[in-house]
Amino acid sequence: MARILVLFAHPALEKSRVNVQIARAVRELDGITFSDLYEQYPDFFIDVAAEQRLLTEHDIIVWQHPMYWYSCPPLLKQWIDLVLAHNWAYGSKGYALAGKYLFNAVTTGGGEAAYSQTGLNRYSLRQYLIPFEQTARLCRMTYLPPYAMQGTHRMDSSDIEKETSRYVGLLKDLRDERLDLDAAAKQELFNHLR
Amino acid sequence: METGSFFYLAFIYLAAAVVMVPVAKRLGLGSVLGYLLAGVIIGPGLLGLVGDERQDVMHFAEFGVVMMLFVIGLELEPALLWRLRRSIAGMGGLQVLVTVLVFFGISLMLGLPWKASLAVGMLVSLSSTAIVLQTLQEKGIIKTPAGQSSFSVLLFQDIAVIPMLAVFPMLVEGGISAEDAHGSAWIDAYSGWAKTLIVLGAVGLIIAGGRYLVRPVFHAVAGTRLRELFTAAVLLLVIAIQLITSAVGLSPALGAFLGGVVLANSEYRHELQSDIEPFKGLLLGSFFISIGASIDLGFIAQQPLLILGAVLGLMLVKSLILFGIGKMFRLGIDQNSTFSLALCQIGEFGFVLLSFASQNGIFSSALNDFLLVVTALSMALTPLFFILNEKMVQPRIGLNLAESIEPDVIHEKNPVIIAGFGRFGSVAGRLLKAKEVGTTVLDNDADRVELLRKLGMKVYYGDASRPELLEGAGAAEARLLIIALDQPEQTLRLVDTAQKHFPHLTLLVRALDRDDAYELLRRGVQHIYRETTDTSLRMGADALHLLGFRAYQARFAAQLFYHHDEKALRDLADTWADRNLYISAARERIAELEQLLRADDADTSLDFDVEWDSSSLREDIVKGTFK
Structure with missing residues (x-):
């Protein structure tokens, strides 16, 4: 069984429609560690040692967050800045994360079509996530393709339910090692594998 | 109009108080001195508006002392009283014992018979609960170490009165039976053992009554929603205590204090307090006026130097004894000087002992008159001593201590000066220290300074609002002045001093509350920290x-x-x-x-x-x- 750590960052979960459902479902999954960063560090004072310990205890890391201005919410960036320390996560002596897997699981308000050359945002989601991908590589991890839950603004409650169970299914498959991760790594989005 | 009529007397007393007390307060002399002066003015020496009935008024007004002790008891929870046990028994016991012995010796040397000498010793050992506590409360220093120590000693003296009353009849030359001494006190018909049991029974009655009887009664009275009935019930309670305690020969003040302590945890505490407060104030005021009126100016005029010398000498010896005890119990020098000057008079109980002594001829009538004047004068001088302490002694202590450390401070030249290192300033100070920022710490609580020094911190004693002390602490070179004093008045004074003499300093100021913050804003202070805002918001x-x-x-x-x-x-x-x-x-x-x-x-x-x-x-x- 793969050990999965979901690092969840959402500054206004009480207002969200989609993420709140997803977060609730993931929190209840067996064998998966769910870490609600905004609940844990409301004043941005991150316990670096504890977070690093948590990372070493897991095989697959998930950064789950909504896309805000083509990036992650600020607390996750703060987490990356502080926890992925030089000579621990990267650098000549930084091997703590080597061999682990990492991917982003994101929600976007706009639909899939908006994230294309002809769409409103002009670039693909994968392109917007390049900084995260490179961060993973620098830390000697394998970056898996992002998992996207898009068009959340238009979702009704049955859509949200379907979206949630699909994402939960992915996490279960990863946990139970039912996926070929090397094959997955070649995909544009995790969604395409399924 | 006949001078003895009730309304005439009430008019004179109230008029004297209403005129003199505001004047005294305006002059910064405090209300006690105002009342005393009012008494002197209406007394036989000057205007002669009151005559012999002033003694009766005094006896009646003594009830104000009982009420005051009741109110003080209400504010003292039993747990706090238990914490004070060491200073009550230790400081109080030692004070009474040493003072009795010293004045016994002095009187013997002056040629008094030993019985009279012992009586003088006991008389002098007592201090004035009324004047001292009223003044301490008015000045807001009852909670300081000096205030607490004074309170402890006064409490012990109230207890010590009981055995003194028992001993006094035995001091009558030629002997006198206890019955004669106490007049009609029925309790004296019993043997020593039975007496003890009755006294203990009375104390038990007060405690049990306070615990089990008073609450339901007050509950029922409060249910009528008649405010005056509640006031009546409170007065009834205190008068009942007075009657019970005097019946068994206990000090009523002590009994009232006990009653107050028993009720300190009850839900009616604040109601009781506010109802009794005006009566207490009026009676205490009348009491102080009577003391003032009892000062016989004519008698003083006959031998002014002798009397003045005796009063000052007595107060000096008494305060030296107190100072020694304060030192033994590790009071800081500033607290100790307040403590020893506060308690150096003879108390109101002296009048009771004196009237008993004169009736039974323990003292000659000349000596009795002499002691009466000395007692009254020593009480009248006490508020002046407080002022003297505040204006002359305390600043000197600050300066001396500050001078002794001055070279040290100047040598440091730290960028930050912290004034006030209590619960507020110490946290900010520790943060700066942790980041290795050099700080010079000033505090005007000598006990705290001593403690912090023992903990290995460099803290200097002194009132930071004195320009020369601020200069000594390196204000000319410092960049920041953190003001974290407990008292808003001190804070404002320091802000004024700093702005006037060291305008380059950036001030960071602790504010007690909103009003305090407005005062600081008015002075142009930019960095203001209301002491509870952050914490309560976090909560x-x-x-x-x-x-x-x-x-x-x-x-x-x-x-x-x-x-x-x-x-x-x-x-x-x-x-x-x-x-x-x-x-x-x-x-x-x-x-x-x-x-x-x-x-x-x-x-x-x-x-x-x-x-x-x-x-x-x-x-x-x-x-x-x-x-």
Whole structure:
């Protein structure tokens, strides 16, 4: 069984429609560690040692967050800045994360079509996530393709339910090692594998 | 009009008080001295408006002392009393014992018979609960080490009165039976053992009554919703205690104190206190006036030097004894000087002992008159001693201690000076120390300074609002002055001093509350820290979180509140002087803030959470109007 750590960052979960459902479902999954960063560090004072310990205890890391201005919410960036320390996560002596897997699981308000050359945002989601991908590589991890839950603004409650169970299914498959991760790594989005 | 009539007397007493007390207060002399002066003026020596009935008034007004002890008892929880046991028994016991012995010796040397000498010793060992506690409370120093020590000693003296009363009849030359001594006190018909049992029974009665009887009675009385009935019940309670205790020969003040302590935890405590307060004040005032009126100016005029010398000598010896005891019990020099000057007079109980002594011929009548004048004068001088201590002694102590450390301080030249290292300043100071910022710490509580020094911290004693001390602490070279004093008046004084003499210093000032902050804003202080704002907002945020709000949302709401409130504080500072304007402006601000924090309103500014989740954006997309 793969050990999965979901690092969840959402500054206004009480207002969200989609993420709140997803977060609730993931929190209840067996064998998966769910870490609600905004609940844990409301004043941005991150316990670096504890977070690093948590990372070493897991095989697959998930950064789950909504896309805000083509990036992650600020607390996750703060987490990356502080926890992925030089000579621990990267650098000549930084091997703590080597061999682990990492991917982003994101929600976007706009639909899939908006994230294309002809769409409103002009670039693909994968392109917007390049900084995260490179961060993973620098830390000697394998970056898996992002998992996207898009068009959340238009979702009704049955859509949200379907979206949630699909994402939960992915996490279960990863946990139970039912996926070929090397094959997955070649995909544009995790969604395409399924 | 006949001088003895009740209304005439009431008129004279009240008029004297109403005229003299405000004058005394305006002159910074305190209310006690005002009452005493009023008494001297209406007394036989000057205007002669009151005659022999002043003794009766004094006996009646002594009841004010009983009420005062009751009120003090109400404020003292049993746990606190237990904490004070060491100073009550230790300091109080030692004070009474040593003072009795010393004055016994002095009187013997002056050629008095040993019985009279012992009586003098006991008389002199007692201090004035009424004057000292009233003054300590008025000056707000009852909670300081000096105040607590004084209180402990006074309490012990009240207890010591009991055996003294028992011993006094035996001091009559030629002997006198106890029955004669106490007049009609029925208790003297019993043997020693039975007496002890009766006294203990009375104490038990007060405690049990306070615990089990008073509450249901007050509950029923409060149920009638007649305010005056509640007042009547309170008076009834105190008078009952007075009667019980005097019947068994206990000090009524002690009994009332006990009754107060028993009721300290009851829900009626504040009601009791506010109901009895005006009676207490009036009676105490009359009491002080009677003391003033009993000073026989004619008698003093006959041998002024002898009397004045005796009074001052007596007070000097008494305060030296007290000072020694204070030192033994490790009072800091500033606290100790307050303590020993506060208690160096002869107390009101001296009048009781003296009247007994004169009736039974323990003293010759000349000696009795002499002691009466000395007692009254020593009480009258006490408020002056307090002023002397405040204006002359305390500043000198500060200066001396400061001078002895001056070279040390100048040598340090730290960028930060912290004035006040109590619960507030010490936290800020420790943070700076942890970041290795050099700080010079000043504090005007000698006990705290000593403690901190023992803990290995460099702390200097002194009143930082004195320019020369501030100079000595390196204010000329420092960049910041952190003011974290406990008393707002001291804070303002220091701010004024610093702004006048060291304008280059950036001031960071602790403010007690909103009003305090306005005072500071008016002086142009930029960095103001209301002492509870941050903590209470943190508490509010945690409460929201525990109720199920997201931690970040709760913290954000608290931050929003904080910044809005700080801004409102500055905006409202201008209107503060005008009460009406201030209140209406403040109400506006409060309404505004509540509106801001109401998370249900879709378009309030708490919709901080990024546009991607805002309802307006979602609407835009769903309707297809985005782009």
